[in-house]
Amino acid sequence: MKASNTKSVSYFFIALFFIFFSFINNSFSENSEAESQQNKKEEFNAGKMIIEHIVDNHEWHIAEYDGKTYSIPLPIILYDKGEISCFMSSQFHHGEKAYNGYKLEMEGKHKGKIVKVDANGVVDEAADLPLDFSITKNVLSLFISVFLLCWIFLSMARRYKKRENMAPKGLQSMVEPLILFIRDDIAKSSIGEKRYARYMPFLLTVFFFIFLNNLMGLIPFFPGGANLTGNIAVTMVMALFTFVITTFSGNKHYWKEIYNAPGVPWWLKIPIPLMPLVEVIGVITKPFVLMVRLFANITAGHIIALGFISLIFIFGAISTGAGYGFSIVSVFFYIFMGLLELLVAFIQAYVFTLLSALYFGMASAEHHETAH
Amino acid sequence: MELVNPGIGLIFWMTLSFLFLVLILGRYAWKPIMKMLHERESKIDEALNQAEKAREEMKHLKFSNEELLKEAKEERDAMLRDARMVREKLIEEARLKASEEANRIVESAKESIHYEKMQALTELKNQIAVLSIEIAEKLIQEQLVKDDKQDQLIEKFLSNINFN
Numbered sequence: 111m112k113a114s115n116t117k118s119v120s121y122f123f124i125a126l127f128f129i130f131f132s133f134i135n136n137s138f139s140e141n142s143e144a145e146s147q148q149n150k151k152e153e154f155n156a157g158k159m160i161i162e163h164i165v166d167n168h169e170w171h172i173a174e175y176d177g178k179t180y181s182i183p184l185p186i187i188l189y190d191k192g193e194i195s196c197f198m199s200s201q202f203h204h205g206e207k208a209y210n211g212y213k214l215e216m217e218g219k220h221k222g223k224i225v226k227v228d229a230n231g232v233v234d235e236a237a238d239l240p241l242d243f244s245i246t247k248n249v250l251s252l253f254i255s256v257f258l259l260c261w262i263f264l265s266m267a268r269r270y271k272k273r274e275n276m277a278p279k280g281l282q283s284m285v286e287p288l289i290l291f292i293r294d295d296i297a298k299s300s301i302g303e304k305r306y307a308r309y310m311p312f313l314l315t316v317f318f319f320i321f322l323n324n325l326m327g328l329i330p331f332f333p334g335g336a337n338l339t340g341n342i343a344v345t346m347v348m349a350l351f352t353f354v355i356t357t358f359s360g361n362k363h364y365w366k367e368i369y370n371a372p373g374v375p376w377w378l379k380i381p382i383p384l385m386p387l388v389e390v391i392g393v394i395t396k397p398f399v400l401m402v403r404l405f406a407n408i409t410a411g412h413i414i415a416l417g418f419i420s421l422i423f424i425f426g427a428i429s430t431g432a433g434y435g436f437s438i439v440s441v442f443f444y445i446f447m448g449l450l451e452l453l454v455a456f457i458q459a460y461v462f463t464l465l466s467a468l469y470f471g472m473a474s475a476e477h478h479e480t481a482h
Numbered sequence: 483m484e485l486v487n488p489g490i491g492l493i494f495w496m497t498l499s500f501l502f503l504v505l506i507l508g509r510y511a512w513k514p515i516m517k518m519l520h521e522r523e524s525k526i527d528e529a530l531n532q533a534e535k536a537r538e539e540m541k542h543l544k545f546s547n548e549e550l551l552k553e554a555k556e557e558r559d560a561m562l563r564d565a566r567m568v569r570e571k572l573i574e575e576a577r578l579k580a581s582e583e584a585n586r587i588v589e590s591a592k593e594s595i596h597y598e599k600m601q602a603l604t605e606l607k608n609q610i611a612v613l614s615i616e617i618a619e620k621l622i623q624e625q626l627v628k629d630d631k632q633d634q635l636i637e638k639f640l641s642n643i644n645f646n
Contacts, residue, residue, distance in 0.1 A: 246489075
């Protein structure tokens with residue numbers, strides 16, 4: 111069977127291609143009609159295509175043209191019972207072939223994961239999955255964003271040193287308001303003038319990391335396009351950082367609030383420690399909510415944007431004319447969603463940073479004013 | 483479902499990358515940037531304060547300048563007034579002195595005129611006396627030639643003299 115995940119990515123590009131040319135060139139319509147008929151035959155599954163777009167992948171798909179798939183192969187790093195194996199994902203031939211006793215599962219329970227196969231190429235159901243430390247699409251995207259962030263801010267730091275006590279210039283004047291915003295409106299107001307400086311490196315890093323990756327996720331081709339901040343592993347790690355920092359900066363007041371909340375009737379604490387239980391759950395819920403909010407918002411944005419594009423093909427499957435007709439509406443909505451996502455990209459970065467700052471502030475506050 | 487199932491690989495790389503990012507950016511980017519921003523802010527604050535102070539000082543200076551000018555003007559006026567007064571006094575004095583002098587000159591002139599006049603009169607008197615005497619002599623010489631006449635005259639004189 112042909113690799114459908116690689117194909118579905120191409121639908122997206124074909125769609126963009128179609129839309130572009132149907133506006134400017136009528137003579138192109140014959141050709142594109144033929145292609146859309148081809149699409150119809152292959153039974154377009156919008157749900158599958160969307161999910162394949164927003165989850166991780168072992169190769170970075172660029173385009174599909176004339177039945178050939180063009181993608182960037184990514185390194186696969188597997189750890190299985192003390193044994194490490196590294197090779198390029200191109201060895202799998204988009205899931206068609208097994209390599210070195212491993213296979214990229216394309217269907218079923220372990221879809222998209224690497225599974226072990228025996229000598230005959232049959233999937234070993236009994237064996238555990240190998241630990242997959244591969245440089246996947248999201249990991250590569252992560253590295254690109256880390257590189258970009260380092261590049262931007264290290265050069266900016268140099269610029270600050272060079273232009274000491276001078277007005278900001280260029281990129282500085284774009285980023286400086288954000289830095290000041292995080293410092294004054296997030297850190298200072300939620301943590302307090304005295305202790306905010308300690309948390310600034312984390313808050314700034316988290317804000318710019320989320321913001322940059324949200325924006326990169328909106329770019330539909332190569333350096334962007336990965337759904338990094340819409341991946342639960344990424345948001346989980348960031349939420350865990352917030353949790354660990356909150357826990358370690360918790361002072362006596364903070365812990366006292368948890369184990370012996372003031373202003374609560376005693377019978378809620380003794381004999382059944384109801385309130386402490388609620389407080390402990392609250393401690394865990396806070397980072398959990400951070401994780402889910404970012405993940406859900408970004409993923410939902412991607413799903414909606416992809417949904418509008420899918421609509422073209424769904425209508426195209428009904429009739430070619432409907433597909434063309436709806437493409438105009440779809441593109442309009444896609445642009446609208448794109449603009450909305452730009453806003454969401456900022457808001458989610460802001461919310462994550464603000465809530466982290468609030469948690470740090472609560473944990474380190476000397477006099478708990480926020481109680482009751 | 484894969485969507486909500488975090489993969490170990492991504493967790494591993496994300497933890498590593500994010501830790502790296504926080505440490506590197508924290509050490510080499512955020513620290514100097516925050517420091518510079520803080521420095522610049524305090525510089526701006528300082529500059530604003532200084533400007534305010536300078537403005538205050540300028541105001542003060544202007545005020546004292548005006549005061550000084552006013553004082554100078556007053557002093558000048560006073561000096562002018564004094565000078566005028568002195569001048570007037572001097573003129574007055576001079577006039578007084580002059581008139582006094584004139585008076586004195588006139589007086590002395592009058593005196594000397596009087597004196598001269600008296601002298602002239604005296605001289606005239608003397609002259610007249612001498613002349614009279616001479617005339618008298620001549621007359622007497624003529625008269626005395628005759629004795630009776632002599633006696634007559636002696637008698638006349640004698641009668642005029644009062645013996646008391």
